[in-house]
Each structure stands twice: as C-alpha cells, then as structure tokens.
Amino acid sequence: MDFNLSAKQINLQSLARVFARENIRPRAKDLDKNPDPSQSWPYDLFEKASKLGLRTLKIPKEFGGQGIDTLTELIVLEELCVGDISFGSSLAHPWREGLILASATTNEQRELFLKPFLEDHNAMTSIGITELHSGSDNATGYDKELKAGSMTEAIYDGSEWVLNGRKIFITAGNVAQFMLVVARTNKKVSWKEGISIFIVPTNTKGYQCIRVMDKLGMRVNPNTEVVFTNCRVPKINLIGELNNGYSILSKYGASSKVKEGVKSLGAARAAYEEALNWCQNRHQGGKKLIEHQSIAHCLARMAGKIEACRSLCWRAGWSIDHDPINAIPLQTIAKIETCEMAAKVAVEALELFGGYGVLKEYPIEKIARDAITMLHTTGGQLALTSSLAEQLNFITKKNE
Ligand SMILES: Cc1cc2nc3c(=O)[nH]c(=O)nc-3n(C[C@H](O)[C@H](O)[C@H](O)COP(=O)(O)OP(=O)(O)OC[C@H]3O[C@@H](n4cnc5c(N)ncnc54)[C@H](O)[C@@H]3O)c2cc1C
Known part of the structure; x- marks a missing residue:
C-alpha cells in the first residue's frame, strides 16, 4: 500500500482544491441561505466543473472520461467537499452513474445515453x-x-x-x-x-x-x-x-460508503480551517485564542482526528481496487467513524467561535449543519453499525 501520490493525483487534487477555494466556497453560504431549496442548484458552477473534467472522472478513458481509480476519486472528493459538501456530493453522482452508463451498457445504449451525457456540460x-x-x-x-x-x-x-x-x-x-x-x-x-x-x-x-x-x-x-x-x-x-x-449497484457503486466518509472529511477540514483561522486572529485575555493552551490542544486534536480518518478512508479506498474482501468492513468502518468524527469536529469548531459560532453571518454554523446531516446518509450510523457486526461475523445476517 503506497500512499505517495502520483503526478496525476497531485494535479487533480490541486485542480479540485483551487476550484473549491475560488469557485465553490465563496458561493456556498449564499446558496445554503436560499429559503427555497428548489432554487439553489448552481447551474453555472456545475457547468464550470464539467468543463474542467470534474464531472466525468470515473468514466473509463476508452469511453471519454478520465478513468480514475478509487483512491484518486477520494482525494478529489475531499477537496470539493472542503468547498461545500453539498456541491461535492452532487458532483460525485455523475461519477457513479456515468460509470454505470459507460460500463454496464451495450454499444447501442452508450450511443443513445452516454454520448449525449458526455456532450452536455449541464447533464446531471x-x-x-x-x-x-x-x-x-x-x-x-x-x-x-x-x-x-x-x-x-x-x-x-x-x-x-x-x-x-x-x-x-x-x-x-x-x-x-x-x-x-x-x-x-x-x-x-x-x-x-x-x-x-x-x-x-x-x-x-x-x-x-x-x-x-x-x-x-x-x-x-x-x-x-x-x-x-x-x-x-x-x-x-x-x-x-x-x-x-443488485450486482450492478455493488460492482459500480463499490465505493459508495467510503465516499460518504470522505465527504465528511471535507466538512471536517472546512470546520478545522475556519476554527484555526478564527483562533489565530481572535484575542481574549490580551492574547490570541490559539495561545491559550486548552484551545491549542483542542485544535491539535481536531487536526489529529482528521488525519487519522483520512488514513482510514484511503486504506478502505485502496482496498476496493486491490483487496475487495477486506474492503467491505473497512469502508463501513470508514463511513461510520469519519462521519461521526466530522460531526464532533464541526461542533467543537462552532464552540471555538464563541457566540459568533451560532450567528448565520459566520461560516461555521452551516458547516456544522452539513456535517450532522451526513450522519443520516447511506443507512445512517446505527444501521451501518448493525451491518458491520454482520460483516465481522458477530451476528448472523438479517432474516437468514
Ligand atoms: C443528504 C442525503 C442524500 C441522499 N441521497 C439519496 C439518493 O441520491 N438516492 C437514494 O436512493 N437515496 C438517497 N438518500 C436516502 C438515504 O440513503 C436514506 O435516507 C438512508 O439510507 C436512511 O434511510 P431512512 O431515511 O429510510 O431511515 P430508516 O431506514 O427508517 O432508519 C431510521 C433509523 O433506524 C436505523 N436502522 C435502520 N435499520 C436498522 C437496523 N437493521 N439495525 C439498526 N439500526 C437500524 C437507521 O440507522 C436510522 O437511525 C439520501 C439521504 C440524505 C440524507
């Protein structure tokens, strides 16, 4: 298992990071505030991402995509979700669905459905x-x-x-x-x-x-x-x-659970980065917040938890392509632990903002709401824990 990133992975990571910082993050707060969620879809952002190749990453090269592996998928997704977890999550849909369109279909179906999908930068x-x-x-x-x-x-x-x-x-x-x-x-x-x-x-x-x-x-x-x-x-x-x-979903959606973990990792990083910046600039008791020992410790623990969960997610992602049997429990663990970590880190970050944390005009309350929402995806934490107990053979399969 070698996690030294290749030149291609570093390039894609940096493309996603810059796109998230310059395009997604400045818009995320306003899009979130829209009282009517049916009006929040950022058509222009989506089109821009598509023109950079970020919509068709998982489609095999021979069918017009970039054919990235699971680890690369996770690296890119984390960066997008630092910008906004909702946008990153939405953009990851055409990765999986595009892969199914390209790889589980006949030539005739590809001509009918994949071709127009590839040609239209707005196709979601x-x-x-x-x-x-x-x-x-x-x-x-x-x-x-x-x-x-x-x-x-x-x-x-x-x-x-x-x-x-x-x-x-x-x-x-x-x-x-x-x-x-x-x-x-x-x-x-x-x-x-x-x-x-x-x-x-x-x-x-x-x-x-x-x-x-x-x-x-x-x-x-x-x-x-x-x-x-x-x-x-x-x-x-x-x-x-x-x-x-079921076998199509399992084969082409193999990374679904660990991707939920990595999306949360993006939210945790966004929360941590906002909190770090706040604590480096806000003063109490005549010194910066970060110079108070307990606050420095809190930030250090946050950074450590994020790093630990990234290692877990990357290992689970790598296993999907190289060790599929062990990947099954590993990605369930990665989803459960990373979503839980992100919700905790985001609430800790909120606390570091003091009263400002709960004000809508500051960035952190949105990130905390986003991270908490991730506890409810892909079966939720409790059902996944039950699933993990089965995968580890602690309990027998449901209804068997
Ligand atoms: C942001 C978001 C995006 C989504 N996107 C999609 C999408 O694109 N397509 C799609 O099809 N679905 C999507 N979903 C749906 C999502 O997959 C389900 O909401 C999720 O699987 C939980 O199902 P449920 O809401 O019916 O809860 P329930 O299944 O009713 O679960 C209720 C509670 O019981 C627990 N539970 C259930 N079964 C067990 C068990 N056997 N043992 C222990 N605990 C258990 C659960 O963990 C949960 O806490 C999305 C959901 C969210 C929040």
Missing part, C-alpha cells in the same frame, strides 16, 4: 433507490425479507417497460437529465434477487418530481421526492440483465 444524473418504507434496507441487507427494498415496480407490457412507484430523498431528481431507477422486476424473491435498473429520462411522461425537500444541512444538495405513474420507457432502457440490479 441521479439514482433512485430509497423509498418511503425502505431506506436502510438497501444499505444493510435483509437478504430474505420480501417486504424489504424497492417496491417501485417495472412490468414489461410486450413492447415497453411500465414503471409505477415513488422514490424519496433522491439527490437531483429535479435537475438531472435522467434517473437510474431501481425497480422490482420480481416480487416473489428478495429485493437483492429481484431488482433491475432502468434509465428513465426525467422528461418522460409519468415521471414527476413532486417536491424538493427542505433540510437542516446540505441544503445545496437537492433531495427530491419523485412519483412514477405508468411511466413508460423502451425495452432498451433496461441496464444489464433482468433482475441483476
């Missing part, structure tokens, strides 16, 4: 898994439970697929050009054996985004509720084999 993607009754299910298993997982149904009527159902929490369902919809194509078996993935352009009749959800934090990442009513798509919009959705 989304993935619809979560439903009202099933959130953590999808991150934690329930291998034999027929009532777990997606219930949105796709039925083939002899010429087209007809989708009916409802998805919730879906990032960018309001601004994406298409959604990869996880739908049940066999209800007689568990969701893992009976789901398929469909490409549904968001201008298809029967696709309706009914709301953009108003959240505590990560307000620039638009979470949406979407309804499918007799939403018809051609036969060719089925990706891969019928009922093979």
Whole structure:
C-alpha cells in the first residue's frame, strides 16, 4: 500500500482544491441561505466543473472520461467537499452513474445515453433507490425479507417497460437529465434477487418530481421526492440483465460508503480551517485564542482526528481496487467513524467561535449543519453499525 501520490493525483487534487477555494466556497453560504431549496442548484458552477473534467472522472478513458481509480476519486472528493459538501456530493453522482452508463451498457445504449451525457456540460444524473418504507434496507441487507427494498415496480407490457412507484430523498431528481431507477422486476424473491435498473429520462411522461425537500444541512444538495405513474420507457432502457440490479449497484457503486466518509472529511477540514483561522486572529485575555493552551490542544486534536480518518478512508479506498474482501468492513468502518468524527469536529469548531459560532453571518454554523446531516446518509450510523457486526461475523445476517 503506497500512499505517495502520483503526478496525476497531485494535479487533480490541486485542480479540485483551487476550484473549491475560488469557485465553490465563496458561493456556498449564499446558496445554503436560499429559503427555497428548489432554487439553489448552481447551474453555472456545475457547468464550470464539467468543463474542467470534474464531472466525468470515473468514466473509463476508452469511453471519454478520465478513468480514475478509487483512491484518486477520494482525494478529489475531499477537496470539493472542503468547498461545500453539498456541491461535492452532487458532483460525485455523475461519477457513479456515468460509470454505470459507460460500463454496464451495450454499444447501442452508450450511443443513445452516454454520448449525449458526455456532450452536455449541464447533464446531471441521479439514482433512485430509497423509498418511503425502505431506506436502510438497501444499505444493510435483509437478504430474505420480501417486504424489504424497492417496491417501485417495472412490468414489461410486450413492447415497453411500465414503471409505477415513488422514490424519496433522491439527490437531483429535479435537475438531472435522467434517473437510474431501481425497480422490482420480481416480487416473489428478495429485493437483492429481484431488482433491475432502468434509465428513465426525467422528461418522460409519468415521471414527476413532486417536491424538493427542505433540510437542516446540505441544503445545496437537492433531495427530491419523485412519483412514477405508468411511466413508460423502451425495452432498451433496461441496464444489464433482468433482475441483476443488485450486482450492478455493488460492482459500480463499490465505493459508495467510503465516499460518504470522505465527504465528511471535507466538512471536517472546512470546520478545522475556519476554527484555526478564527483562533489565530481572535484575542481574549490580551492574547490570541490559539495561545491559550486548552484551545491549542483542542485544535491539535481536531487536526489529529482528521488525519487519522483520512488514513482510514484511503486504506478502505485502496482496498476496493486491490483487496475487495477486506474492503467491505473497512469502508463501513470508514463511513461510520469519519462521519461521526466530522460531526464532533464541526461542533467543537462552532464552540471555538464563541457566540459568533451560532450567528448565520459566520461560516461555521452551516458547516456544522452539513456535517450532522451526513450522519443520516447511506443507512445512517446505527444501521451501518448493525451491518458491520454482520460483516465481522458477530451476528448472523438479517432474516437468514
Ligand atoms: C443528504 C442525503 C442524500 C441522499 N441521497 C439519496 C439518493 O441520491 N438516492 C437514494 O436512493 N437515496 C438517497 N438518500 C436516502 C438515504 O440513503 C436514506 O435516507 C438512508 O439510507 C436512511 O434511510 P431512512 O431515511 O429510510 O431511515 P430508516 O431506514 O427508517 O432508519 C431510521 C433509523 O433506524 C436505523 N436502522 C435502520 N435499520 C436498522 C437496523 N437493521 N439495525 C439498526 N439500526 C437500524 C437507521 O440507522 C436510522 O437511525 C439520501 C439521504 C440524505 C440524507
């Protein structure tokens, strides 16, 4: 395991860092303040990021992307999320969905769907898994439970697929050009054996985004509720084999959990950098805050926790490409520990700002809200801990 970064990794890291510092961070606070989250999508920032190549990083080179590995993906994502975790999270969607479009499809599908996606710098993607009754299910298993997982149904009527159902929490369902919809194509078996993935352009009749959800934090990442009513798509919009959705999600979304950790790492760094700057400039008792020993210790612990979690995330990311069996528990650990660390570090940073910490005009309260929101993604901390206990063979698999 060698974490000496290559020239390419350093270049991409620096590109993302500069883009985050110069373009994302100065806008993040105002975008967050918008009372109507449906109006917060930064089209111009997204287009600019795309023109720098930051939208198509995971697509293999032979299909027009940069084909980066998992470690590079994590390095870039951390930098973007220091700028704003919402924007970084949104931009990481076309990495995964673009990879599926390029690698799990036929030549004919690539021509139909990947080509226009690559040509349009504004083309955003989304993935619809979560439903009202099933959130953590999808991150934690329930291998034999027929009532777990997606219930949105796709039925083939002899010429087209007809989708009916409802998805919730879906990032960018309001601004994406298409959604990869996880739908049940066999209800007689568990969701893992009976789901398929469909490409549904968001201008298809029967696709309706009914709301953009108003959240505590990560307000620039638009979470949406979407309804499918007799939403018809051609036969060719089925990706891969019928009922093979779970293996596509597992293969091409292999880094999903550790990416949640790295996004939080970005938020923790933003909180730490703001707190450090504040403590180097704010005076109490006739000296800078950082010259008070307990405050210096607090900042040093924050820096240490961030460094420790980065090592954990990088190891988990490296393992995905080189040691996939050990990567499974490692990335669950990386998600749980880093999200928890970031929420704690952000609240400590808030405290270092004193009364100013809770004022909306200062940067730190937004970062704390963002970091806390990350405790609720990809199954949440409790469900993931239950999943980890299974991965470590402490308890038997759910419903087995
Ligand atoms: C910012 C954000 C972005 C998102 N983006 C998307 C997206 O793009 N696409 C998408 O499909 N979904 C998305 N989601 C949805 C997300 O994956 C779910 O919200 C998450 O999986 C939790 O599901 P839930 O909200 O239904 O909570 P529930 O599953 O109802 O969980 C409630 C609580 O119970 C705990 N719990 C559940 N099961 C167990 C168990 N077996 N053992 C112990 N504890 C358990 C959970 O950890 C949680 O604390 C997003 C969510 C957020 C907040």
